[in-house]
Amino acid sequence: MTTATLVLDPLDRRLLQAVQRQADLSHAALAEAVGTSPASCWRRLKALEDAGVLGPAVRLLDPAALGLALDAVCQVRMKAHDAQARGSFEQFVMDRDEVLECLSMSGEWDYQLRIVVRDMAQYEHFLMHALLRHPAVATSASHFALKRIKATTQLPV
Amino acid sequence: MTTATLVLDPLDRRLLQAVQRQADLSHAALAEAVGTSPASCWRRLKALEDAGVLGPAVRLLDPAALGLALDAVCQVRMKAHDAQARGSFEQFVMDRDEVLECLSMSGEWDYQLRIVVRDMAQYEHFLMHALLRHPAVATSASHFALKRIKATTQLPV
DNA sequence: GGAATATTGAAACACGTCTATCAACCTGAG
DNA sequence: CTCAGGTTGATAGACGTGTTTCAATATTCC
Numbered sequence: 496m497t498t499a500t501l502v503l504d505p506l507d508r509r510l511l512q513a514v515q516r517q518a519d520l521s522h523a524a525l526a527e528a529v530g531t532s533p534a535s536c537w538r539r540l541k542a543l544e545d546a547g548v549l550g551p552a553v554r555l556l557d558p559a560a561l562g563l564a565l566d567a568v569c570q571v572r573m574k575a576h577d578a579q580a581r582g583s584f585e586q587f588v589m590d591r592d593e594v595l596e597c598l599s600m601s602g603e604w605d606y607q608l609r610i611v612v613r614d615m616a617q618y619e620h621f622l623m624h625a626l627l628r629h630p631a632v633a634t635s636a637s638h639f640a641l642k643r644i645k646a647t648t649q650l651p652v
Numbered sequence: 653m654t655t656a657t658l659v660l661d662p663l664d665r666r667l668l669q670a671v672q673r674q675a676d677l678s679h680a681a682l683a684e685a686v687g688t689s690p691a692s693c694w695r696r697l698k699a700l701e702d703a704g705v706l707g708p709a710v711r712l713l714d715p716a717a718l719g720l721a722l723d724a725v726c727q728v729r730m731k732a733h734d735a736q737a738r739g740s741f742e743q744f745v746m747d748r749d750e751v752l753e754c755l756s757m758s759g760e761w762d763y764q765l766r767i768v769v770r771d772m773a774q775y776e777h778f779l780m781h782a783l784l785r786h787p788a789v790a791t792s793a794s795h796f797a798l799k800r801i802k803a804t805t806q807l808p809v
Numbered sequence: 810g811g812a813a814t815a816t817t818g819a820a821a822c823a824c825g826t827c828t829a830t831c832a833a834c835c836t837g838a839g
Numbered sequence: 840c841t842c843a844g845g846t847t848g849a850t851a852g853a854c855g856t857g858t859t860t861c862a863a864t865a866t867t868c869c
Contacts, residue, residue: 501717514711518675521856532818537858547717554671555707556807560658563807566755568764585801592808598723598797607725607795611807638764640755644742648805650713650720650768651749678826689848694828 501546506531508652510539511548515649518552555648558611565612566640569626570604572633580631587629593621604636658703663688665809667696668705672806675709712805715768722769723797726783727761729790737788744786750778761793 503511509529513520520528526536543549558564573580588597588608596609612618618637626632660668666686670677677685683693700706715721730737745754745765753766769775775794783789 501719511713515713516710517708518711519709522858523856533856534819534858535817538816548713550712550714551673552675552709552711553673553805554675554709555805556668556672556705556809557707558807560703560705561807561809562658568755568757588802592806594802595805595807596803597801598725599799599801600725601796601798604795606801607797638761639758640764641758642756644754644756644763645745645751646753648710648712648752649749650715650718650752652713652718679828680826690826691828691849692847695846 501548503652504539507539507543510536511543511652512649514540514549514552515652562613563611565614565618566643567610567612567618568638568640569608569610569622570600570636570638571606571608571626572603572635573605573631574633575631576605584629584631587625591621591625593617658705660809661696664696664700667693668700668809669806671697671706671709672809719770720768722771722775723800724767724769724775725795725797726765726767726779727757727793727795728763728765728783729760729792730762730788731790732788733762741786741788744782748778748782750774 506529510525513525513528522533522537522540525540526533529536531539540549558566571584573584584606585597588594588606593610593612594608595611598607599605600607610618610621612621622635622637626635663686667682670682670685679690679694679697682697683690686693688696697706715723728741730741741763742754745751745763750767750769751765752768755764756762757764767775767778769778779792779794783792
């Protein structure tokens with residue numbers, strides 16, 4: 496698992512920025528946007544794909560338009576930290592669609608989740624009937640977002 | 653600002669799930685995936701787009717492949733909470749590419765940021781030379797992700 | 810400097826795509 | 840039942856797309 500440190504042209508960077516912003520451009524449109532020819536553009540994207548830099552193209556949805564109004568951060572402390580408890584909890588997290596992110600954390604909490612649901616009733620249901628019922632979970636603390644200031648998928652490249 | 657509660661077919665839901673997973677399918681491929689005709693598929697997507705449900709199609713990158721190894725959560729408390737201080741801080745957050753997410757929070761912290769950088773040196777630089785120098789910021793607390801368990805952009809629809 | 814290598818832009822083509830139209834069908838209201 | 844209103848799948852054609860090949864140019868290394 497050695498990444499040969501992967502050199503990125505300024506042009507590669509512009510390409511990556513462009514596809515991170517808008518993935519449905521044609522090679523011709525991309526080429527014009529970053530200042531090169533469609534052929535070269537295609538070759539570079541293929542190389543980046545082969546290098547494993549490019550992940551899937553996904554369509555983002557507007558949570559507000561779907562009525563998903565509640566954005567919460569939930570910190571979790573585990574009862575035990577053995578491999579089985581962790582594995583079981585992480586599988587739980589993978590299976591629940593309300594959990595968009597889960598980080599295993601340093602510090603006083605074991606995990607930090609970001610959860611998106613319709614309203615507080617749905618959050619309460621998730622918390623009481625799913626999360627806190629998980630056998631590996633000891634306690635949790637919830638914090639609610641008043642406003643989503645920024646939410647981008649664009650990595651700094 | 654009334655959303656007419658927007659009814660979603662089971663078929664609409666399958667469509668939304670599909671495009672959230674893979675945005676670069678043709679209408680024909682999508683139609684087959686969700687079990688309908690390309691024409692109907694196109695009409696429904698257009699309707700969803702007009703309803704404002706569909707956001708941009710974006711390409712996800714692999715942070716590890718790019719050497720972006722550090723994922724941090726940073727909580728921020730402000731000196732003041734007037735509109736000008738908040739606006740200035742939120743603009744700062746929008747401008748910094750390392751900050752992928754920023755939520756305005758309830759509770760003891762004013763903001764919670766998720767930050768992605770190359771390494772600890774770069775994080776220290778961001779913290780000391782950017783964030784903590786911002787005139788509206790009083791204090792901050794950083795927590796580091798040991799591991800990214802889950803990170804999806806798929807909303808529960 | 811000069812040779813070998815890598816990278817570029819332009820052109821070409823086969824293919825699949827988007828979008829519109831149309832008749833058939835289902836669904837409810839009266 | 841009957842008749843609109845809305846939704847469906849099939850069809851068709853114009854268009855744009857991805858991908859390859861080729862010569863020319865830039866870059867690297869001795």
